[in-house]
Amino acid sequence: STLIKLAVIPGDGIGPEVVAEAVKVLEAATVADDVTFDATWFSLGAARFLETGDVLTDEDLTAIAGHDAILLGAVGGVPGDPRLADANIERGLLLKLRFSLDHYVNLRPSVLFPGVPSPLAAPGNVDFVVVREGTEGPYVGNGGAIRQGTAHEVANEVSVNTAFGVERVVRYAFAKAQARPRRHLTLVHKTNVLVFAGSLWQRIVIAVAAEYPDVTVDYLHVDAATIFLVSNPSRFDVIVTDNLFGDILTDLAAAISGGIGLAASGNINPEGRFPSMFEPVHGSAPDIAGKQLADPTAAILSVALLLEHLGQTDAAARVSAAVTADIVARAALGTPRSTSAVGDAIVTRLTDKGIQ
Numbered sequence: 001s002t003l004i005k006l007a008v009i010p011g012d013g014i015g016p017e018v019v020a021e022a023v024k025v026l027e028a029a030t031v032a033d034d035v036t037f038d039a040t041w042f043s044l045g046a047a048r049f050l051e052t053g054d055v056l057t058d059e060d061l062t063a064i065a066g067h068d069a070i071l072l073g074a075v076g077g078v079p080g081d082p083r084l085a086d087a088n089i090e091r092g093l094l095l096k097l098r099f100s101l102d103h104y105v106n107l108r109p110s111v112l113f114p115g116v117p118s119p120l121a122a123p124g125n126v127d128f129v130v131v132r133e134g135t136e137g138p139y140v141g142n143g144g145a146i147r148q149g150t151a152h153e154v155a156n157e158v159s160v161n162t163a164f165g166v167e168r169v170v171r172y173a174f175a176k177a178q179a180r181p182r183r184h185l186t187l188v189h190k191t192n193v194l195v196f197a198g199s200l201w202q203r204i205v206i207a208v209a210a211e212y213p214d215v216t217v218d219y220l221h222v223d224a225a226t227i228f229l230v231s232n233p234s235r236f237d238v239i240v241t242d243n244l245f246g247d248i249l250t251d252l253a254a255a256i257s258g259g260i261g262l263a264a265s266g267n268i269n270p271e272g273r274f275p276s277m278f279e280p281v282h283g284s285a286p287d288i289a290g291k292q293l294a295d296p297t298a299a300i301l302s303v304a305l306l307l308e309h310l311g312q313t314d315a316a317a318r319v320s321a322a323v324t325a326d327i328v329a330r331a332a333l334g335t336p337r338s339t340s341a342v343g344d345a346i347v348t349r350l351t352d353k354g355i356q
C-alpha cells in the first residue's frame with residue numbers, strides 16, 4: 001500500500017467548502033488502489049492573519065515542504081477590506097508558496113465537457129492547456145516607487161525573464177504538446193512591444209522546437225490571442241506564456257469552457273524536488289461564501305491533476321470520468337445543488353460501480 005502525505009490548505013471564503021468535497025473525492029477515488037492519504041491541515045489565509053497576524057511563517061513553509069503534495073482551496077479576504085491592507089495575503093502566502101516551492105509550471109487545462117453550456121455560439125472542440133510560467137515575469141516583486149504620494153510619483157514593476165526560467169517552462173510545454181494527439185504549441189507574448197522579454201521567449205521557443213520536429217509551432221500576440229480564444233478556441237492545443245499573460249488568459253479560458261467553477265490548476269515542480277500544489281483557478285468568492293453555493297468541481301478536478309502528478313493515473317481517470325458523468329447529469333437536473341450535494345454525487349459515482 002502507498003502512503004501519501006498531503007498538506008491541505010482550505011483557506012478563506014468558499015475555500016474550506018470546496019476543499020471538503022475535494023478531500024471526500026480523493027479518498028473515495030483511491031480506496032480501490034490501496035492508497036492512503038495522511039493529511040495535515042494548515043490554517044492559513046485572511047482569517048488566520050486577522051486572528052494571529054501571521055501570513056506564512058517559516059515553520060509553516062518548512063512543514064508544508066515536507067509533504068508529497070498540497071491541496072489548496074483559495075486564500076484572500078473581501079477585496080478592499082482595510083484590515084487586510086498590510087497583510088498582502090496573495091503575495092505573502094500564495095505567491096510565496098509558488099516561488100519557494102519552485103512551481104515553475106502553472107498548468108491550467110480548459111476542456112468544454114459534453115453538456116456544458118458555453119457563452120460562445122460556436123465553441124467547437126475546446127480542449128487546450130495553458131502552460132503558464134509560475135516563478136518569474138512581473139510577479140517577482142522587482143519594483144518600487146519613488147516620491148510616493150506626490151504628483152511626481154514613479155512606480156516601477158519590472159518583469160524578470162531569465163534564459164534558465166524561460167527554457168525550462170518552454171521545454172515542459174513542448175513535451176506536453178508532443179504527448180497530445182494534435183501536437184501543436186502556441187507561444188503567446190507581446191514581442192512587438194516587450195522587445196527584450198519577447199525576443200528571449202521567441203529565440204528559446206525556436207531553439208527548442210528543433211528538438212521536437214513533430215510539434216507544430218505558431219505565435220500570437222496576447223491581444224490577438226484573446227480574439228481567437230473567443231472566435232476560434234479549437235485552434236489551441238498547448239499555449240505557453242508568461243506569468244501575467246497566463247493569469248489573464250486562463251480566466252478567459254475558464255469563462256469560455258463552462259465557467260470559473262470548473263477550472264482546475266496545478267502549480268508544478270516537475271522534477272519533484274518540492275511538493276506540487278493543486279488548486280481551483282478561482283478565488284475565495286466572499287460574495288457566496290458560507291452558503292453552500294460554490295461549485296466544488298474545479299477543486300475536484302484539481303484532485304484529478306494531483307493524482308495524475310503523483311502517478312495515480314487510474315484514480316485520476318476515475319475522478320475525471322465521474323466528474324464528466326456528473327456534469328452531463330447536472331444539465332438534466334435543472335435545479336442547482338449545494339456544494340456538498342455535488343461532492344456527494346461524484347463520490348457516489350466513484351463508489352457505486354452500478355452508477356458509473
Ligand code: NAD
Pocket residue numbers: 014018073074075076077078079090094260261279280281282283284285286287288293294295296298
Ligand atoms: P473570485 O474567483 O473569488 O470570484 C469571482 C466571481 O466568481 C464571484 O462572483 C464568485 O462568486 C464567482 N465564483 C468563484 N468561484 C466560484 C465557484 N466555485 N462556484 C461558483 N461561483 C464562483 O475572484 P475575486 O472576487 O476577484 O477574488 C476574491 C478573493 O480571492 C480576493 O481576495 C482575491 O485576491 C482572492 N483570489 C485568490 C485566489 C487563490 O487563492 N488561488 C485566486 C483568485 C483570487
Ligand code: IPM
Pocket residue numbers: 090091094095247281
Ligand atoms: C490565480 C490568482 C493569483 C495569480 C493571485 C491571487 C495572486 O489570480 O491563481 O490565478 O494572479 O496568480
Ligand code: MN
Pocket residue numbers: 247248251281
Ligand atoms: Mn488569476
